[in-house]
Amino acid sequence: MKRKQSDNTDKPRPSAYDKALGLLARREQSRRELHRKLDLGGYAKDESDKALARLGEQRYQDDERFAAMLLRNRAGQGYGPARIRMELKTHGLADATIRRLLDEAEVDWQASAANQLRRRYGGKPAADREEQGKRAQFLLRRGFSAATVRYATHADVDEADEED
Structure with missing residues (x-):
């Protein structure tokens, strides 16, 4: 048929x-x-x-609500503020709005960066400076600031020193 x-x-x-x-x-x-x-x-x-x-x-479409949702989603996926900022800019949001939303976000960026390192590399600390550099580049690509990356990668080394 x-x-x-x-x-x-x-x-x-x-x-x-x-x-x-x-x-x-x-x-x-x-x-x-x-x-x-x-x-x-x-x-x-x-x-x-x-x-x-x-x-x-009618409030069916609201760029601020969209931005807050995207920020929560991306932060939950382990992305840093720089990466989220760039994505929001591609959606046409104003810099002031993006800055305010990032400031209001209740995200511990240092904990998020450290969590990404654990997920990617397990609990073991970096073997040498080269490995530490690779880990730093990984976090920078995910959008974390240099200060946050420095904290997360050095905290990794400090924890290894404490275990010795």
Whole structure:
């Protein structure tokens, strides 16, 4: 028995508002991200702008709420503040907003960095300076500050000295 192929031409295209609302129903998204997706969907700029303004007025789309969610998520995944800051900038958030959210975040960046070292390298301390450098580079790539990296990599060495 052959199935009849459905013809999508009969189905009306959703409005930009409905499309954006559907995207937001799946997960929080930044205004810039929604705008890009609507542009790729072929919606006119003015229709997209009106839809996003309406979603903002109704508080369905809120860049600050999106940023706070992303910050919590990335910090939980073990990323540092520099990496999170850069990701938030790609979503079009203002520097002042990003700075404020990072300052308000209740994250112990030093503990997070130390935890990432334990997860990646186990409980053993660095064997030599070269290994310590590799560990520092790992943390720097994850977005931790030089001071935090120095603390985490030297704490690793200090703990090894105490065990001797």
